[in-house]
Amino acid sequence: MQSITIRRPDDWHLHLRDGAMLEGVIADTSRTFARAIIMPNLVPPVVTTADATAYRERILKALPAGHRFQPLMTLYLTEHTSPDDVEAGAESGLITAVKLYPAGATTNSHGGVRDMEKAMPVLERMAKIGLPLCVHGEVTTPDVDIFDREAVFIDTVLDPLRRRLPELKVTMEHVTTADGIDYIKAAKGNLAGSITTHHLIINRNAILVGGIRPHYYCLPVAKRENHRLALRAAAVSGDSRFFLGTDSAPHVDPLKECACGCAGIYTSINTMSCLAHVFEEEGALDKLEAFASLNGPAWYGFQPNEERITLAKQAEPVVFPAKIETGAGPVTVFDPMFPLHWQVVPQA
Numbered sequence: 174m175q176s177i178t179i180r181r182p183d184d185w186h187l188h189l190r191d192g193a194m195l196e197g198v199i200a201d202t203s204r205t206f207a208r209a210i211i212m213p214n215l216v217p218p219v220v221t222t223a224d225a226t227a228y229r230e231r232i233l234k235a236l237p238a239g240h241r242f243q244p245l246m247t248l249y250l251t252e253h254t255s256p257d258d259v260e261a262g263a264e265s266g267l268i269t270a271v272k273l274y275p276a277g278a279t280t281n282s283h284g285g286v287r288d289m290e291k292a293m294p295v296l297e298r299m300a301k302i303g304l305p306l307c308v309h310g311e312v313t314t315p316d317v318d319i320f321d322r323e324a325v326f327i328d329t330v331l332d333p334l335r336r337r338l339p340e341l342k343v344t345m346e347h348v349t350t351a352d353g354i355d356y357i358k359a360a361k362g363n364l365a366g367s368i369t370t371h372h373l374i375i376n377r378n379a380i381l382v383g384g385i386r387p388h389y390y391c392l393p394v395a396k397r398e399n400h401r402l403a404l405r406a407a408a409v410s411g412d413s414r415f416f417l418g419t420d421s422a423p424h425v426d427p428l429k430e431c432a433c434g435c436a437g438i439y440t441s442i443n444t445m446s447c448l449a450h451v452f453e454e455e456g457a458l459d460k461l462e463a464f465a466s467l468n469g470p471a472w473y474g475f476q477p478n479e480e481r482i483t484l485a486k487q488a489e490p491v492v493f494p495a496k497i498e499t500g501a502g503p504v505t506v507f508d509p510m511f512p513l514h515w516q517v518v519p520q521a
């Protein structure tokens with residue numbers, strides 16, 4: 174049987190939610206991943222170091238016995254965020270990054286930033302202390318087509334910000350376009366990008382062809398095929414500026430399967446199987462470890478995990494549940510639309 178052993182991976186962009194949903198989804202991550210950057214877009218959002226302390230405790234409480242998992246906390250940037258609070262959170266080791274949601278860009282982002290000018294004091298402090306900014310890189314103005322929102326964000330928000338504050342370390346999260354990949358590659362430093370599992374697999378046809386398929390809808394929305402190919406090339410290149418951030422974003426089925434469905438795709442449970450498939454298809458299984466286990470820690474200033482996981486390829490397809498049941502309701506699992514043969518070998 175073909176197999177590959179890599180350092181235990183981390184997820185550099187994850188939505189765990191709270192309460193019954195948190196309890197229902199956390200094991201799908203902590204079974205395989207050692208650490209994850211936890212997104213702060215709860216209702217209400219995680220805006221202060223005190224909020225993050227309390228949320229971290231709830232996450233650790235929900236962790237199944239025997240699982241070793243470290244949640245890396247983020248703060249949701251608002252126009253009122255205190256630079257001193259951010260610095261205190263970073264100094265204590267609790268806060269790994271601050272997250273910028275342009276107001277209205279995505280799930281629970283209405284409390285995000287409208288006027289970048291108002292966020293400058295915090296961003297300047299972050300540049301000074303070396304704390305990374307994670308960005309949901311889309312503009313939200315109604316005149317910009319949804320498929321162009323990432324490219325326009327780069328030109329009108331991200332590039333001006335980086336010129337003004339070149340010392341600020343920025344993670345462009347869930348990159349979905351060739352424009353984003355090119356922009357990261359051209360940067361002289363202080364810029365990296367996370368790539369999701371699903372954006373390596375689907376293009377926008379998955380959402381729209383043959384009927385509208387809400388379980389393939391996420392933000393940033395999947396783009397044309399040429400963009401998917403650019404993401405794949407970047408992910409399998411081994412380039413240290415690109416790493417895994419699954420953006421696994423559970424919503425209960427009734428909130429996805431309705432007239433105005435939520436954005437988000439749930440991939441925690443089958444991400445490593447999907448990635449092994451993609452990297453094998455690209456003839457780059459030897460680069461999977463860089464993408465999932467090495468590049469992210471290097472960017473965020475951590476050591477890679479000492480533990481290893483083994484992925485084995487079996488003749489029969491691996492069966493993942495179509496849905497997981499949580500106390501909040503059922504959550505549909507990402508279907509890559511091809512059989513998966515790789516599986517993480519359960520650890521003793």
Ligand SMILES: NC(=O)N[C@@H](CC(=O)O)C(=O)O
Binds near residue numbers: 422423
């Ligand atoms: N990716 C998504 O489609 N949804 C995320 C928010 C986000 O990461 O933009 C969510 O919280 O549901």
Ligand SMILES: [Zn+2]
Binds near residue numbers: 346
């Ligand atoms: Zn986002």
Ligand SMILES: [Zn+2]
Binds near residue numbers: 186187188212
């Ligand atoms: Zn996200």
